[in-house]
Amino acid sequence: MASKEANLEALLYAAGDNGLEEQNLTEMLEIDGESLDKVAQNLQQKLTQDADSGLQLIHIAHTYKLTTSPQTAKIIEKYFQKDLTKNLSQSALEILAIVAYRQPITRVEIDDIRGVNSSGALQTLVWRGLIKADGKKDAPGHPKLYVTTDYFLQYFNYHSLADLPLIEDFADNDSNGEIDLFEAKGTADKQMQKEEE
Incomplete structure (x- = not known):
């Protein structure tokens, strides 16, 4: 059976950028707020002690999130x-x-x-x-x-x-009916303008 720390890590991973509020976490983990703080501290300590971990736990406005750690900033910037x-x-x-x-x-x-x-x-x-x-x-x-x-x-x-x-x-495009929807922004508007002229 997974530990509370493992369950917290999994929940925050699944929640992504939005993270999860304390109230939701206490309900899902079936613990009180004080216990949640302790579990979160244990998880943060585990992530901090693991030199190879690219993640960190942050706590902002009653919400916990898993984010990338500062030392991975360059590779994350490259990715985006x-x-x-x-x-x-x-x-x-x-x-x-x-x-x-x-x-x-x-x-x-x-x-x-x-x-x-x-x-x-x-x-x-x-x-x-x-x-x-x-x-x-x-x-x-x-x-x-x-x-x-x-x-x-x-x-x-x-x-x-x-x-x-x-x-x-x-169907109306000149290039044999082919159109790139990802480069065609405004095509419909241009067509309407032509018809009005």
Whole structure:
């Protein structure tokens, strides 16, 4: 059975950037606030003593978070400067487009549209922060529903999903019906301007 420290570490890892508030942690770990402080101190000590650990535990505004440690700043900066889309496979880009236009959507529904298994590329997109699981479908097995993230909008310079190119633009485009949805911001607006002229 996992220790309280291991459970706290796992919960904070799963919570990601948002972290977890003290009240939620005391309920999930089934301990009081004083015990939570002690468990958190033990975990922080463990992470600090491990010279190879790239993580640290922080406590801000009644919220605990796992973050990268200061000594890993250079590699983390390098990671965020990297163009995450350059190494995305064609299948990952296809899935990203499907999720963008059909969200919320399950993996099985994505597989049906593409005709092949999409689980590997789907997980890559989740890892890259471009899509996320957001609830479950009311269907047998309760499969996860996937949607694009705020990071997706930020990265491709969209203010909202309404800025995505219209589906009609894919068929009307001069380049044999092909259009790059990730470089087509404003295409719909330009088309409307042409029609008005």
